[in-house]
Amino acid sequence: MDTVKNELFAYVKENTFKETDTLQSDTKIFVEGIFDSMGFALLLDFLETKFQIQAEDSDLVEENFESIDAIAEFIQKKNPALV
Amino acid sequence: MSKPEFSRDILKIQDMETLVDQLTTRIREDITIRHKRYGAVIGLSGGIDSSVCMALTAKAIGPDKMLGVMMPEKDSSPDSEELARELAGKFGVKVIKEVITGALDGFGCYTRRDQAVKEVVQEYDPATHKMKIGIKHEGKGSKLPPLFHLTVVNPDGSEIVKRLPSLQMRTIIAASNFKQRSRMSLVYYHAEQLHYAVIGTPNKHEVDQGFFVKFGDGGGDLFPIGRLYKTQVYQIAEYLGVSQEIIDRTPTTDTYSAEQTQEEFFYEFPHDVMDLLWYAYENGYDPAEVGQVMGMTADEIERNYRNFERRSETTEYLRTPPINDYIFI
Structure with a gap:
């Protein structure tokens, strides 16, 4: 789980245009404006490629994507072998 | 005043x-x-x-x-x-x-x-199929930004809708x-x-x-x-x-080749509703007061205010003219 979270931290820091000094695993990444619409689309591409998961339309809810913690849990649900 | x-x-x-x-x-x-x-x-x-x-x-x-x-x-x-x-x-x-x-x-x-x-x-053929793209919010009240979806209209009128990578x-x-x-x-x-x-x-x-x-x-x-x-x-x-x-x-x-309203492509509201919500947002009206007039909850109005704020911010690039203050000498 920690490895996935570290990968996610690295991705978010690399790909946001916002300051990430205070970024925590429970920071609300969309509420805080860390990613916008394009950022969300790119994040989904990254998750699908990196973690070999498929996000269905029904998966695209806040509880799966609101923070790094939430995304890590979502990845675990989708691909338990990874974590 | x-x-x-x-x-x-x-x-x-x-x-x-x-x-x-x-x-x-x-x-x-x-x-x-x-x-x-x-x-x-x-x-x-x-x-x-x-x-x-x-x-x-x-x-x-x-x-x-x-x-x-x-x-x-x-x-x-x-x-x-x-x-x-x-x-x-x-x-x-x-x-x-x-x-x-x-x-x-x-x-x-x-x-x-x-x-x-x-x-x-893959089955899209521009000679026989029509297409359009539009944004879709993931669930009412969601704080996730909208994503673009592609709609391909088959020759029989049925539609294939997919989220766009x-x-x-x-x-x-x-x-x-x-x-x-x-x-x-x-x-x-x-x-x-x-x-x-x-x-x-x-x-x-x-x-x-x-x-x-x-x-x-x-x-x-x-x-x-x-x-x-x-x-x-x-x-x-x-x-x-x-x-x-x-x-x-x-x-x-x-x-796009398939007919598409501005509402489904971008605005998500009929223009008369969009106008009033945008006016309320720009002029700082209390969400509860606006909600009462519009038949919406204060939370819905608040969510739309945040959505407008996000839209303004993410599209600032489009309104910015070429930057020309590179004055170093």
Whole structure:
């Protein structure tokens, strides 16, 4: 789980245009404006490629994507072998 | 001064005659004094915005100093041309037609777009299928940003809808934007040839929410309706005698082969609702007060305020002119 979270931290820091000094695993990444619409689309591409998961339309809810913690849990649900 | 009470009539123009007089005076001054041009060129789509801009400009400088340019391409609705021609005739404005399909072919607009569509929906064939893209919010009240979805319409009318991966989304948008940019190039060709100014036709929502193509339909030398809400544009249309058929027409993007309203592509609300919500947001009305008038909860209003805030911020790039303060010596 920690490895996935570290990968996610690295991705978010690399790909946001916002300051990430205070970024925590429970920071609300969309509420805080860390990613916008394009950022969300790119994040989904990254998750699908990196973690070999498929996000269905029904998966695209806040509880799966609101923070790094939430995304890590979502990845675990989708691909338990990874974590 | 305290704000007026929020109501559904808050955007009703009280003194139309004075407003139209102010708009036309300003248009005349901007064209002749500010830009020092003999007249004005306008791209005509047959939609409400370009129709009102044409009518206002014709009133401001006289129709004999105007040129309307219709620029259809193979995905354009045939109604657009007919309506534009009819309206120009009514206001005495000369119109010409420039078909831009060949220019777009030259840019690879269709092939680039269709290749990206096929990468998402393999059975797509531009000869038999139609397509469009639009944004979709993931669930009511969600704080997630909207994502673009592709709709391919099969020959039997059934639809395949898929979320667009970011690369294909960007490719389809970038390729489609050749349409607006080619039109603006042509309008400037005629403007320079005649020593005229170009009338840009975006309304307030398009400017403020970034629903335009940078250096495409977001171009022009003056934006006469750039500070007017869409419902106000409709009120002016009625006053100036724009034909009822144009007024009654649902605003469409007229960009993709499948028919698509502006509401489904971008706004997510009918324009009258969008106007009131945007006005309330801009003027800091309490969500509970607005919700009561609009029949929505304060939370829904609040969510829309945040959505507007996000839209303004993410589209700031489009409104930013080239940065030119590199003054180091």
